[in-house]
Amino acid sequence: ARGAGAAPAARVDPELVGLALRMADAAGEVCRKYFRAPLDVETKGDASPVTKADREAEAAMRALVALEAPGHGILGEEHGLQGGDDDFVWVLDPIDGTKSFITGKPLFGTLIALCHRGEPVLGVIDQPITRERWLGVAGLASTLNGEPISTRPCPALGEAFLYTTSPHNFGPATLPLFARLRDEVRIPLYGCDCYAYGLLAAGHCDLVCESGLKPYDYMALVPIIQGAGGRITDWEGAQLRWDPAASTPQAEVLAAGDPELHRAALSQLQPRH
Numbered sequence: 001a002r003g004a005g006a007a008p009a010a011r012v013d014p015e016l017v018g019l020a021l022r023m024a025d026a027a028g029e030v031c032r033k034y035f036r037a038p039l040d041v042e043t044k045g046d047a048s049p050v051t052k053a054d055r056e057a058e059a060a061m062r063a064l065v066a067l068e069a070p071g072h073g074i075l076g077e078e079h080g081l082q083g084g085d086d087d088f089v090w091v092l093d094p095i096d097g098t099k100s101f102i103t104g105k106p107l108f109g110t111l112i113a114l115c116h117r118g119e120p121v122l123g124v125i126d127q128p129i130t131r132e133r134w135l136g137v138a139g140l141a142s143t144l145n146g147e148p149i150s151t152r153p154c155p156a157l158g159e160a161f162l163y164t165t166s167p168h169n170f171g172p173a174t175l176p177l178f179a180r181l182r183d184e185v186r187i188p189l190y191g192c193d194c195y196a197y198g199l200l201a202a203g204h205c206d207l208v209c210e211s212g213l214k215p216y217d218y219m220a221l222v223p224i225i226q227g228a229g230g231r232i233t234d235w236e237g238a239q240l241r242w243d244p245a246a247s248t249p250q251a252e253v254l255a256a257g258d259p260e261l262h263r264a265a266l267s268q269l270q271p272r273h
Contacts, residue, residue: 012114012122012137016088019068020112020124021135026060027094027110028128035129036104049098054078057094057110065090072114073244077216081244089115091242093216097165097193106130109194113219118241123220125198134198136223144202151230151257152203157184157264160206163196164188174211174252177235181209181268197221200257201228207265208255215242218253225255231262235269 034053041049058078065074069090073083076092083089090113095101097108106129114122121138134149136142142149154160162185170178182188185207192199194217196208201224218232222240225232234240235252254269256262 011139012116016069016114017122017135017137019064020114020122021133022068023061023064023090023092023112024110024124024126024128024133026064027057027112028126030057030060031095031101031108031110031128035101035106039102041102049102050078051095051098051102053101054095054098058092061090061092061094061112075216075242075244077214087117089242089244091115091120091216091219093194093220096217097195100191100193105191107192107195109198111194111216111220113216113222115219115242118243120219120222120240120242123223125194125220125224127195127198132198134201134224136201136220136225136227138223138227140227142201142224142227144198149202149228151201151225151228152206154206154258155260155264157181157261157268158186160185160261160265162188162207162209163192163199163205164190164209165193165196166190170211174235177269177271178209178211181207181265184268194221197225197232197255200230200255201225203228203257206257206261209253209265209269211252213251213253215251218251221253221255228257230255230257231259232256233262233266235266237266 058076073086073089093111100108110126112124123136125134232255
């Protein structure tokens with residue numbers, strides 16, 4: 001099995017990188033149009049909010065894939081799975097952090113991943129309001145607005161700055177494990193969604209720990225974190241992959257800028273009997 005922090009082996013055609021960036025451009029235009037504008041907010045079956053900005057941004061990205069890579073599959077948060085048996089599958093979250101978006105906070109992001117046979121080989125975090133764009137490509141150094149980035153060293157939990165989106169996102173089984181990790185770090189912080197992973201990749205924080213994520217929440221993060229020198233796995237230390245036969249499974253995710261810190265944090269998240 002591939003090591004938890006190893007980069008995927010597949011190389012990515014530069015034309016597909018260009019497609020991902022054009023998809024981010026298209027979604028960003030939609031997001032900027034609706035940000036801090038009056039919007040009807042609907043509630044989905046899982047009690048999460050959704051707006052026409054979410055749906056239109058995803059539709060704009062899907063249209064580009066249909067035009068430029070019609071043989072590729074697509075999994076999107078708002079419009080579901082299309083062609084999941086293909087070798088290449090795009091995994092899209094048009095607005096990761098809809099609660100931030102609808103309350104006018106520019107800490108949401110558009111997430112774009114390309115998976116090759118289940119392994120994420122390309123990832124984009126795009127923040128269209130602050131105009132920040134993280135790009136991770138298998139085998140290459142990750143970038144922020146075109147400039148190389150790297151995580152920072154922090155081997156000790158007691159020195160770490162930890163992010164999670166909300167303590168309310170943990171369930172009865174995972175909250176005590178998260179609390180154990182939270183109590184060991186220097187400072188716990190809340191409220192960034194995907195933006196926290198971008199901060200980690202750029203060397204501004206040390207850990208991100210979350211529960212109940214779905215593939216469109218985390219696939220894009222994997223190449224970015226790995227390409228910046230960090231490590232991102234589930235809470236058992238396993239590589240994050242997408243299996244189309246598993247539909248949209250939830251996952252617990254742990255990202256660290258320092259491999260030693262990842263090992264230390266992982267040990268805090270294991271059940272103790």
